[in-house]
Amino acid sequence: MKVKPFTKNDWYGFAGAEPFADGSEPMIGYDNEQNIMVIADGTGISLVVYSGPSENPTEAWYYWQGPANHPGSIWTPDLAERTVQAFMSLYPDCIPLLGFRHSADIPEPR
Numbered sequence: 213m214k215v216k217p218f219t220k221n222d223w224y225g226f227a228g229a230e231p232f233a234d235g236s237e238p239m240i241g242y243d244n245e246q247n248i249m250v251i252a253d254g255t256g257i258s259l260v261v262y263s264g265p266s267e268n269p270t271e272a273w274y275y276w277q278g279p280a281n282h283p284g285s286i287w288t289p290d291l292a293e294r295t296v297q298a299f300m301s302l303y304p305d306c307i308p309l310l311g312f313r314h315s316a317d318i319p320e321p322r
Contacts, residue, residue: 213300215241215252215293230254236289241296246303252278252292257299275313 217237218229229238230253238253247262247269256278262269278287278295 213241213243213248213250213296215239215250215296217289226251232287232289232292234288239289239292239296243300248300248303250296250300252289252296254287256287257292257296259299261304 217239218226222238222240223229226238226240229251231237232254238251240252241250242248243250249260249262251258251260257276259274259276261272261274263272264270276299278292
């Protein structure tokens, strides 16, 4: 899966994404064979898995918090892209093995 920097249209759909610490745009990639979309931004990686009929698909969102919030770590676009490639080589096993959390299990901010 190749990822690319966000375009203006990507920002319209995913306005909650955050730039990387160096100011680089978030990145997005698609794997149409497995019906997966990946967004890598300054906070980590979101994995969206689509299932069901193409005219009315169901989305399942998973989130992995990157090292951005760990002291001394540098979460760069290059590291994010390499991490995405590693995750995809392990898909679907990466979801439980690597600690992806389903969006329904993440508490809402107060």
